[in-house]
Amino acid sequence: MTFIVKLFGKRKSGKDWFEQGNDLYEKESFLEAIECFDKVILDKKMHGKNIAMALINKGKCIEKLEDLEIALKCYDWAINMNSKSSEAYLRKAGILKKIGQHKEAKEFISKSKSLEE
Numbered sequence: 001m002t003f004i005v006k007l008f009g010k011r012k013s014g015k016d017w018f019e020q021g022n023d024l025y026e027k028e029s030f031l032e033a034i035e036c037f038d039k040v041i042l043d044k045k046m047h048g049k050n051i052a053m054a055l056i057n058k059g060k061c062i063e064k065l066e067d068l069e070i071a072l073k074c075y076d077w078a079i080n081m082n083s084k085s086s087e088a089y090l091r092k093a094g095i096l097k098k099i100g101q102h103k104e105a106k107e108f109i110s111k112s113k114s115l116e117e
Contacts, residue, residue: 014043014050021057030061037061052082059091068095086115 021036040054059074072095078088093108
């Protein structure tokens with residue numbers, strides 16, 4: 001085992017990938033950040049809330065790349081992974097507003113606020 005670690009270095013954890021993705025997001029390296037968040041999402045050791053956060057951050061990157069349809073799907077998946085994520089509802093509301101679905105956006109804003117209380 002130590003030989004493998006010396007050869008290839010320490011294997012990154014989901015937390016490491018998440019932090020690297022956040023750093024890349026801050027540097028506006030959105031495609032590279034998405035790759036990091038995908039590694040978190042696919043990590044079998046990650047659980048619902050952590051996967052939901054990675055999906056939200058992936059959605060934020062995709063939103064910056066102006067693919068609102070895919071970003072919306074990320075937020076939907078995040079809500080499916082963690083139905084108590086007020087940020088996922090709020091981010092979904094933001095996209096719905098951008099695409100002119102104001103009534104639906106208000107419903108998601110309401111849901112987000114109710115979760116924050």
